[in-house]
Amino acid sequence: MPIATTCDTEGLRQAIIELLEQGYAGTRVSRSLDDSDDDGRERIFGSLPPLTLSPGYYKCAEYLLWLEKCKNTGLAQNDFTMAEASGLMAVAEARAEFERNHPPCGICGALQESVFATTCCKCGTEFPRRSS
Amino acid sequence: MPTLDSIALDLPRKIVIKQFGRTYAAIVSPISEPLWLKYFDGLISTAERVGKEVVQRIDATSAGIELVDSVAQFVEGYEADPPLGHRLAVANVLTSAFVPDQDMQGFGQIPLVAIWSANEGGSMRRHKDLIHTFKEPTAEQNRRYRRDDSRSQIVGGSRKGMTVYHGAQRALAGLYDELIVSVEGYVVNGVPLEGSEAIARHMDTYHKVAAAMQLFAPVLIDVEEED
Numbered sequence: 001m002p003i004a005t006t007c008d009t010e011g012l013r014q015a016i017i018e019l020l021e022q023g024y025a026g027t028r029v030s031r032s033l034d035d036s037d038d039d040g041r042e043r044i045f046g047s048l049p050p051l052t053l054s055p056g057y058y059k060c061a062e063y064l065l066w067l068e069k070c071k072n073t074g075l076a077q078n079d080f081t082m083a084e085a086s087g088l089m090a091v092a093e094a095r096a097e098f099e100r101n102h103p104p105c106g107i108c109g110a111l112q113e114s115v116f117a118t119t120c121c122k123c124g125t126e127f128p129r130r131s132s
Numbered sequence: 133m134p135t136l137d138s139i140a141l142d143l144p145r146k147i148v149i150k151q152f153g154r155t156y157a158a159i160v161s162p163i164s165e166p167l168w169l170k171y172f173d174g175l176i177s178t179a180e181r182v183g184k185e186v187v188q189r190i191d192a193t194s195a196g197i198e199l200v201d202s203v204a205q206f207v208e209g210y211e212a213d214p215p216l217g218h219r220l221a222v223a224n225v226l227t228s229a230f231v232p233d234q235d236m237q238g239f240g241q242i243p244l245v246a247i248w249s250a251n252e253g254g255s256m257r258r259h260k261d262l263i264h265t266f267k268e269p270t271a272e273q274n275r276r277y278r279r280d281d282s283r284s285q286i287v288g289g290s291r292k293g294m295t296v297y298h299g300a301q302r303a304l305a306g307l308y309d310e311l312i313v314s315v316e317g318y319v320v321n322g323v324p325l326e327g328s329e330a331i332a333r334h335m336d337t338y339h340k341v342a343a344a345m346q347l348f349a350p351v352l353i354d355v356e357e358e359d
Contacts, residue, residue: 055179056284056295063282
């Protein structure tokens with residue numbers, strides 16, 4: 001049974017998380033790319049989090065991320081189709097999950113590699129230890 | 133002024149195929165928009181993940197054959213039904229329009245190159261002076277294109293399945309009609325095609341889609357490698 005990507009909100013949520021994770025990892029390794037030769041670049045690209053779904057999910061996810069930007073900047077009003085509205089909810093859920101996994105530093109706002117980071121990856125602020 | 137290089141949109145075109153020292157010809161009347169949309173609906177554009185790579189494929193063969201069978205009359209050189217190779221050759225001519233090197237483009241001006249019809253000497257000619265000038269798309273029009281372009285179905289499971297794209301050609305044909313300002317290189321009734329409404333009414337839908345698609349494509353940036 002074919003799956004319409006626009007209707008598969010769970011698949012879209014997963015695709016959006018994977019794109020956000022790739023974007024985050026890409027930003028972190030971009031400096032290393034400048035200093036690397038071809039083999040090094042290949043290794044760095046190979047270390048990025050993989051995209052695991054069929055390609056159509058990512059095209060739809062990219063559209064939804066773009067639509068979210070349009071909405072936030074006022075370029076799109078509330079004239080969304082049902083599929084777009086569910087897609088935007090999937091974006092919101094995916095962002096919330098991504099931000100739970102990469103909490104921002106309370107001082108500089110930089111997203112951390114994980115919830116277990118002890119110091120900020122950007123400004124070096126020490127985080128209080130989490131009580132278990 | 134219409135020139136010898138202008139495409140006559142309202143006249144049947146003659147498509148000449150020369151093979152084995154013989155000349156064959158097919159006549160194709162102007163193709164209506166519904167027939168072109170049926171052709172676009174029949175294109176099969178897929179993508180699937182094979183290991184770390186994404187493999188994309190477009191199959192236009194069946195849709196092209198179906199289009200040719202409904203619009204072409206094979207009138208010269210045939211003693212029986214035209215062979216598959218000739219039907220495919222006609223399909224290739226009907227879908228030959230493409231946007232050449234972006235250096236030829238101005239803002240909002242899209243050049244097309246296309247093979248259309250044989251000249252009086254029976255040779256197929258490539259038209260290189262086809263220009264489509266557009267208004268700038270609005271954010272809403274951009275959104276319509278991107279929405280249609282992102283639609284797809286997955287066959288065979290969300291992870292290992294194949295993506296089948298629906299395509300945005302219908303949206304592009306509509307957007308062309310809304311955005312076109314003028315064209316060069318086309319004539320109707322022997323006079324240059326002018327005015328947005330007339331252009332929307334007479335323009336070949338394949339040319340519409342080929343030109344409008346470029347409106348939404350990113351411009352490639354020249355990058356110089358550091359020493």
